[in-house]
Amino acid sequence: MQGEVRIDKLVKTYETRQRKGLIKSEMKLVEALKGVSLSIRPGEVFGLLGPNGAGKTTLIKCLTTLLLPTSGEAWINGYRLTKDDNAIRATVGCMLMGERGLYWKLTARENLEFFGALYHLSPRARRTRADGIIERLSLGDIADRTVETYSSGQKMKLAFAKALINDAPLLILDEPTNTLDLPSARELRAVVRELNRDGKTVIYTTHIMAEAETMCDRVAIIDRGEVLALGTVPELKASLGREEVTRIEGVISAGANEAVGRLAGVSHTALTAVNGHTQLTVVSADQRALLPRLIEALVAHNALVQKIAPEEVTLEDVFIARTGRTLAEDTAVK
Amino acid sequence: MAATYSPPTLGQSLSSALAEARLRFVNISRYPGQLVLEIIIPIVFAAMPMLLGRATAGAQAGANFEANTGTANYVAFLLIGSNVFTIVSNAFWHMAYWLRFEQETGTLESIYLTPTSSVTLALGLSIYSAVRALITASVSYIAGCLVFRVNPFQGDVLLACAFIAVGLIPVYAVALLFGALVLKVKESNALIGLMQWVVSFLMGIFFPVAVLPPVVRWVALAFPPTWMTNGARSALLGVGFFFDKWYWDMGVLWAFLLFTPLFSFWVFNRVENGVKRNEGMGQF
Numbered sequence: 001m002q003g004e005v006r007i008d009k010l011v012k013t014y015e016t017r018q019r020k021g022l023i024k025s026e027m028k029l030v031e032a033l034k035g036v037s038l039s040i041r042p043g044e045v046f047g048l049l050g051p052n053g054a055g056k057t058t059l060i061k062c063l064t065t066l067l068l069p070t071s072g073e074a075w076i077n078g079y080r081l082t083k084d085d086n087a088i089r090a091t092v093g094c095m096l097m098g099e100r101g102l103y104w105k106l107t108a109r110e111n112l113e114f115f116g117a118l119y120h121l122s123p124r125a126r127r128t129r130a131d132g133i134i135e136r137l138s139l140g141d142i143a144d145r146t147v148e149t150y151s152s153g154q155k156m157k158l159a160f161a162k163a164l165i166n167d168a169p170l171l172i173l174d175e176p177t178n179t180l181d182l183p184s185a186r187e188l189r190a191v192v193r194e195l196n197r198d199g200k201t202v203i204y205t206t207h208i209m210a211e212a213e214t215m216c217d218r219v220a221i222i223d224r225g226e227v228l229a230l231g232t233v234p235e236l237k238a239s240l241g242r243e244e245v246t247r248i249e250g251v252i253s254a255g256a257n258e259a260v261g262r263l264a265g266v267s268h269t270a271l272t273a274v275n276g277h278t279q280l281t282v283v284s285a286d287q288r289a290l291l292p293r294l295i296e297a298l299v300a301h302n303a304l305v306q307k308i309a310p311e312e313v314t315l316e317d318v319f320i321a322r323t324g325r326t327l328a329e330d331t332a333v334k
Numbered sequence: 335m336a337a338t339y340s341p342p343t344l345g346q347s348l349s350s351a352l353a354e355a356r357l358r359f360v361n362i363s364r365y366p367g368q369l370v371l372e373i374i375i376p377i378v379f380a381a382m383p384m385l386l387g388r389a390t391a392g393a394q395a396g397a398n399f400e401a402n403t404g405t406a407n408y409v410a411f412l413l414i415g416s417n418v419f420t421i422v423s424n425a426f427w428h429m430a431y432w433l434r435f436e437q438e439t440g441t442l443e444s445i446y447l448t449p450t451s452s453v454t455l456a457l458g459l460s461i462y463s464a465v466r467a468l469i470t471a472s473v474s475y476i477a478g479c480l481v482f483r484v485n486p487f488q489g490d491v492l493l494a495c496a497f498i499a500v501g502l503i504p505v506y507a508v509a510l511l512f513g514a515l516v517l518k519v520k521e522s523n524a525l526i527g528l529m530q531w532v533v534s535f536l537m538g539i540f541f542p543v544a545v546l547p548p549v550v551r552w553v554a555l556a557f558p559p560t561w562m563t564n565g566a567r568s569a570l571l572g573v574g575f576f577f578d579k580w581y582w583d584m585g586v587l588w589a590f591l592l593f594t595p596l597f598s599f600w601v602f603n604r605v606e607n608g609v610k611r612n613e614g615m616g617q618f
Contacts, residue, residue, distance in 0.1 A: 114356075
């Protein structure tokens, strides 16, 4: 069915060379996807949320036929992966690698028309489609300038435009708002919503939880090649049960973090750097009961606390609860 | 929205190939100096042995050359060699370096996301490269002949063009083989550089293949550029075909033309699948 994706136990392993000095090297097996199974319904915006290195891009590269999976099966728009690869490519619009996927010596219009030709559009259809996209994304002022003269944000916008050239029922967008300034990111998200209202299914990968929360009907949290949680945003938040989140900002050592983690009632903690401070996120069953002991433990470990606040559960908290780490950390697959 | 998929027609594939060729032409039009260089370099390249010959043999240069090669027109002989070398060299660089360059800039993954096959893309690239090389080589050959005051159009010009045209297809097929190698080992400059000099030596860029040692001569005959160069020289300058009659030499080039592309695409597809099975096309 158009716009539908079904993935069944998809595994991707590959060998990578590890350099050991000038001459020596050894091959290392990387398990990038460890049996991923999920279904994406037609017409929904589906978020793939996970830190860098979690396996999101590998999954997308498998779904877009850039990589051959080691085992498992997938159906995209009703076409079977590895059997109907040309059909899959023709019916998926994809934004991968951001600005790197463009020809910098060509103009936006030339880029769009070239990719239109690779999707086997007639010369007239290419021109009409390119003009329509340029207008929709307000690229008119820069459409006839070579891409090398664009700002990073303009290049990202054009990369997004390129994903629309084949008017596919399924759009796969890998970190589409990376390097965009706030207004441009907002504008792009609005267009994605509009396209979704027009009936397109969207797979949206991001490591920005707020973006996933506002954009996605359902979210899969991926880490180290596995789907850790899948559901609507309220469902995922509710999966933490009665647990609550407290965030403490200041100068907090790893020792303090460990001490807090050992307190009764604390299920998870994570220490991250935020705007030059450290931020300790504590997931616990009863915030009020915990607070005095929490402060005591921090003071005992010479923590300088600047702000302490109970907060609403976010998707990042769900991630922390599942992994004990934050989304900001790179989690290269082992 | 795009409805169900139907495989591209021959016309659609050709249109995609031409779009690829057009993209390259638009791109090179933004580097016009490169085209001027491609016209000048073969003349300079041929001028070096030409002037050395004049310096060492003086007025006897033509006669000495004729005694060993079958033509006194060493200027055209050397210019044909240097221009065919430029054509072959461009084929290697355009095909193999194209893959590497696109891999590094990220556009290789972009084009692999589309339903256009690598065969179609290679065809488009070959059209661009061949047209570019033929134009610059022709201009360079004629200009070189005029500079050194010899007639560029002596002999059978049409037959010489036929040898070059038929030879181009297996040359691009061999270049695609090197593209596959570059994709596999992720190293382009050294590989292409080495290959272009080996081929230039074997095809007899500045000398007839007959002067090579017997074993090397047999290796040389396994490369299409050797037959292209000798065919063009024989048609224009009468240096003698390998098989005495032009049509036998042409037949060998046709055999290369039929076999080499099939073999190259087979190898390329295997390498492509191997790369996809491992880290992917974009990994450089």
